Amino acid sequence: xxxxTFLRGAVAGGSAAAFGGTLMRGAAYAAPxxxxxxxxxxxxxxxxxxxxxxxxxxxxxxxxxxxxxxGTSYTxxxxxxxxxxxxxxxxxxxxxxxxxNPGGGASAVRFNSSGAVTSAYRIxxxxxxxxxxxxxxxxxxxxxxxxxxxxxxxTDPFGGSAAVRRDAMGRFKHExxxxxxxxxxxxxxxxxxxGCLYRFVPATWGNLSSGRLQVLRAGTATSGSFTWADxxxxxxxxxxxxxxxxxxxxxxxxxxxxxxxxxWFTTKGDNRVWRLDVVSNTYELTYDDNLVTGGSAxxxxxxxxxxxxxxxxxxxxxxxxxxxxxxTPQEVVSPFLRVQGQSSSEICGPAFSPDGRRLYFSSQRGTxxxxxxxxxxxxTGPFRT
Numbered sequence: 104x105x106x107x108t109f110l111r112g113a114v115a116g117g118s119a120a121a122f123g124g125t126l127m128r129g130a131a132y133a134a135p136x137x138x139x140x141x142x143x144x145x146x147x148x149x150x151x152x153x154x155x156x157x158x159x160x161x162x163x164x165x166x167x168x169x170x171x172x173x174g175t176s177y178t179x180x181x182x183x184x185x186x187x188x189x190x191x192x193x194x195x196x197x198x199x200x201x202x203x204n205p206g207g208g209a210s211a212v213r214f215n216s217s218g219a220v221t222s223a224y225r226i227x228x229x230x231x232x233x234x235x236x237x238x239x240x241x242x243x244x245x246x247x248x249x250x251x252x253x254x255x256x257x258t259d260p261f262g263g264s265a266a267v268r269r270d271a272m273g274r275f276k277h278e279x280x281x282x283x284x285x286x287x288x289x290x291x292x293x294x295x296x297x298g299c300l301y302r303f304v305p306a307t308w309g310n311l312s313s314g315r316l317q318v319l320r321a322g323t324a325t326s327g328s329f330t331w332a333d334x335x336x337x338x339x340x341x342x343x344x345x346x347x348x349x350x351x352x353x354x355x356x357x358x359x360x361x362x363x364x365x366x367w368f369t370t371k372g373d374n375r376v377w378r379l380d381v382v383s384n385t386y387e388l389t390y391d392d393n394l395v396t397g398g399s400a401x402x403x404x405x406x407x408x409x410x411x412x413x414x415x416x417x418x419x420x421x422x423x424x425x426x427x428x429x430x431t432p433q434e435v436v437s438p439f440l441r442v443q444g445q446s447s448s449e450i451c452g453p454a455f456s457p458d459g460r461r462l463y464f465s466s467q468r469g470t471x472x473x474x475x476x477x478x479x480x481x482x483t484g485p486f487r488t
Contacts, residue, residue, distance in 0.1 A: 136431075137395060175220065182203045197479075198211045199479060207229075235451075237282060239282050239289075249278060275301075276293055278293060289305075298356045301318050303315070317332060319351050334346050355370050358405075358406060369408050402430075406420060407451050409454055419449075426439070
């Protein structure tokens with residue numbers, strides 16, 4: 104049984120009921136989104152890589168776990184997971200975590216201005232089950248450990264500096280991180296069935312060595328107002344989620360993306376996408392597969408999330424139909440791509456190149472269903488920017 108299916112069943116039985124490097128134009132979502140025609144039209148037949156895409160889009164394989172990245176001598180890591188892109192002169196870099204334990208860590212692939220791979224290399228080693236993370240405004244990658252009392256590591260995508268463990272960001276089962284450069288904070292998700300949403304407030308912006316870890320407090324409803332409260336002991340000797348009375352629980356926190364005063368984050372145990380308005384201090388649902396009307400839900404395995412300057416959200420599935428779905432500012436959700444023949448895998452690490460013309464993502468276990476079978480892809484085409 105997939106871990107998502109197990110978590111979903113446990114919730115039903117018990118209740119009976121990415122900074123990403125881009126800014127979105129103040130889109131206001133009236134939750135929940137409903138299925139409809141996507142901005143790129145229907146999916147075509149599967150291409151030679153087994154990927155269904157809309158007309159005008161194409162894909163290529165960038166790397167395979169256990170094999171040298173084409174054009175380099177670097178062997179790509181197992182179980183590729185969360186990722187992000189960074190500008191590098193006229194080219195860019197895609198970083199990817201490795202969700203294995205022990206070992207973990209993260210790697211990077213460098214591209215030139217034409218999109219050709221020029222190098223690949225390790226940027227983090229010796230950690231545990233690095234799942235997702237997030238980019239910082241000062242061009243570092245936060246790689247998060249998805250283990251009990253896991254750490255956040257600040258890494259250098261350019262490969263010039265050693266990674267640094269950031270203890271002040273708390274010890275818990277970390278998933279994703281999203282930077283808010285306006286309020287000068289980071290939002291952090293927790294991947295447990297009764298987890299919380301956190302905010303880290305650095306003592307000095309641009310330096311993550313010290314600061315305050317806070318947890319979101321709110322009621323049990325799916326919308327309302329919220330406040331932040333300091334977590335007394337970020338070391339997690341007592342679980343951080345249990346230290347503050349009234350901390351709101353979320354069922355399996357996954358991806359997290361900030362833009363324009365809003366934070367979007369996903370919870371896998373109930374297949375929801377949440378929106379946090381950090382200007383008005385309110386929250387609501389952007390998507391819930393149980394609230395889809397007039398047809399089947401197109402998005403049933405919510406996981407990593409990213410966004411574009413057009414206001415579109417891209418949500419990857421762990422399970423489901425192995426899709427990346429788009430949620431538009433008009434509250435329409437539809438498949439953007441579907442990976443065929445890889446039902447024992449999950450899609451992860453969606454991230455756009457700095458110019459918004461290329462989308463990178465991985466199938467964590469590929470066609471083999473094993474962590475050694477991971478595949479990392481690039482999709483090009485007429486993306487809305």
